[in-house]
Amino acid sequence: MWEVHQIMKTFAIAVIVATISVIIFGCAPNVREKQLEKFITAHVEKIKPLMRERNLASWDAAITGNSEDYNRLSKLTLELRQIYNDPAEFAFLEDMRESGEVKRAPVSRRIAKWDYRDAILARQLDVLYNAYLKNQMEPQLLKKIVDLGTEIKKNFSTFRGTIEGRRVSNNEIKEILKTETDSARREQAWLASKQVGAAVADDIIELVRLRNEAAQKLGFDNFHTLSLATAEQDVKELDRIFNELYESTSGPFAKLKTDLDRIFAAKYGVAVTELMPWHYHDPFFQESPMVYDLDLDSYYEDKDVQELAERFYAGIGLPVESVLASSDLYEREGKNPHAFCTDIDRQGDVRILCNLKNNEGWMETLLHELGHAVYDKYHNPEVPYLLRRPAHIFTTEAIAMFFGRLSRNGAWMQQMMRLSDQQRMEIEKVSSKYARLKQIIFVRWVMVMYNFEKQLYANPEQDLNSLWWEMVEKYQLVKKPQGRVEPDWASKIHFATAPCYYHNYVLGELLASQLHHHIVHNNLKLESDKNVSYVGLSSVGDFLRKRILEPGSVYRWDDMIEQATGEPLTSKYFVAQFVK
Numbered sequence: 001m002w003e004v005h006q007i008m009k010t011f012a013i014a015v016i017v018a019t020i021s022v023i024i025f026g027c028a029p030n031v032r033e034k035q036l037e038k039f040i041t042a043h044v045e046k047i048k049p050l051m052r053e054r055n056l057a058s059w060d061a062a063i064t065g066n067s068e069d070y071n072r073l074s075k076l077t078l079e080l081r082q083i084y085n086d087p088a089e090f091a092f093l094e095d096m097r098e099s100g101e102v103k104r105a106p107v108s109r110r111i112a113k114w115d116y117r118d119a120i121l122a123r124q125l126d127v128l129y130n131a132y133l134k135n136q137m138e139p140q141l142l143k144k145i146v147d148l149g150t151e152i153k154k155n156f157s158t159f160r161g162t163i164e165g166r167r168v169s170n171n172e173i174k175e176i177l178k179t180e181t182d183s184a185r186r187e188q189a190w191l192a193s194k195q196v197g198a199a200v201a202d203d204i205i206e207l208v209r210l211r212n213e214a215a216q217k218l219g220f221d222n223f224h225t226l227s228l229a230t231a232e233q234d235v236k237e238l239d240r241i242f243n244e245l246y247e248s249t250s251g252p253f254a255k256l257k258t259d260l261d262r263i264f265a266a267k268y269g270v271a272v273t274e275l276m277p278w279h280y281h282d283p284f285f286q287e288s289p290m291v292y293d294l295d296l297d298s299y300y301e302d303k304d305v306q307e308l309a310e311r312f313y314a315g316i317g318l319p320v321e322s323v324l325a326s327s328d329l330y331e332r333e334g335k336n337p338h339a340f341c342t343d344i345d346r347q348g349d350v351r352i353l354c355n356l357k358n359n360e361g362w363m364e365t366l367l368h369e370l371g372h373a374v375y376d377k378y379h380n381p382e383v384p385y386l387l388r389r390p391a392h393i394f395t396t397e398a399i400a401m402f403f404g405r406l407s408r409n410g411a412w413m414q415q416m417m418r419l420s421d422q423q424r425m426e427i428e429k430v431s432s433k434y435a436r437l438k439q440i441i442f443v444r445w446v447m448v449m450y451n452f453e454k455q456l457y458a459n460p461e462q463d464l465n466s467l468w469w470e471m472v473e474k475y476q477l478v479k480k481p482q483g484r485v486e487p488d489w490a491s492k493i494h495f496a497t498a499p500c501y502y503h504n505y506v507l508g509e510l511l512a513s514q515l516h517h518h519i520v521h522n523n524l525k526l527e528s529d530k531n532v533s534y535v536g537l538s539s540v541g542d543f544l545r546k547r548i549l550e551p552g553s554v555y556r557w558d559d560m561i562e563q564a565t566g567e568p569l570t571s572k573y574f575v576a577q578f579v580k
């Protein structure tokens, strides 16, 4: 009797547990879902230590510059790519997706509930599928692509343009374009900056053909469409956003460019109609020329940018001490001269590399890299390994930009460095002008990159040299030098080394503005962002942490943005902030 009772009781408990599980976790996993779970466990066991080793090798290479570290890095990178190259495993994932048996809650429910569990298995399947998809190609083709890419990269880093037969460095060219007032000297420097294009153009076109070959074997039109698909982006959607930006910036950009042209014509002693590409302050007219008086460095020179950043992030409830403690922050011989953030193990070992000096530029960079760092650091540790990373490359860029922008924000500078109202107003007068200049010029430049690259992959056999200048004339209003027939496009390294990526910089800026608007109006409940500095506001950190950082990529970037801000990604707040 007792035994029967016990069995009944056990049974009843089992039923209750099962029911509760169904309520909490959705339906119990079916056969396929169980298979997938097993696959994921084995896969993560394989890649987790390998990724950590690879990230450590990359870190060591960056801080030492040693060739052994670089060799270790490329060996581990290849090893990882080979895992994702496995055709049998890819077929398993493809079959899993096509079966439709891996459950996926409808977006509306996922967003309404904002519950990790609904999405987790299907989401991991998506992430895995995309990672395998872009690596599916015959080993010989993969090797050809990797080798040619490395060759081009090497040519870029060793090539030196010449001025009157003398070899010049990139820094020299940049310096001339920033400061030289003699038009002929500027023209020589600009021409020198383009010489690398002729040296690498044929190789880049060949690389484009190979990438297209791989993509077409997978059933895509070309490599551009494949890249966007595996990055969960849609060409139509990107076209829509870029068209919107084109429309909304055309008038303001034309006006701003007229003002700049007037300043340049006077400075170089030429007529406005005689202004050529070499009259702008960098080889591509992608940066804002420093034409207004503004010296923000003087505010930072007697401060410690590291202390400012640490205090600021602590104040918003996203402390970064542990990140800074394992980072490499100051200049040293042999060390990578730039800046980046790396998540070594997706378990809290997050580091940044900088070459800090106490000036405004490094203040911006430090806030920016720490923005990436808090994204990586504050993922929820309960989220599965494969999803413990930012929702998208541009969403982490957005968080970084959101914070990076503060280094020139008058209210932020005032509060962090105890400046007077007078000082704040002086900063604001010029810095908002520069912020606008910088954003509009950059957006127009990215339109050239995005639209050219799309057409480059659609048809690499067309007259690319003319196409490039059509784009530059249309989007940047910069004139093609008469009779010029050279592959000027090929002097931009990104076509070779970071293909189909550049548009993400603009999407990051758009999202940074959208988040800023949302926080100011919905979170802080203010009418405008006047004097908003975020200093000491833990509610800002809370919002970002809960809505963006913690879920990692449990949700697709578009679901995440809609959930976090109440609307899909839009350009309207960027336009309101910088264009109008």
Ligand SMILES: [Zn+2]
Residues within 6 Å of the ligand: 368, 372, 397, 400
């Ligand atoms: Zn960044």
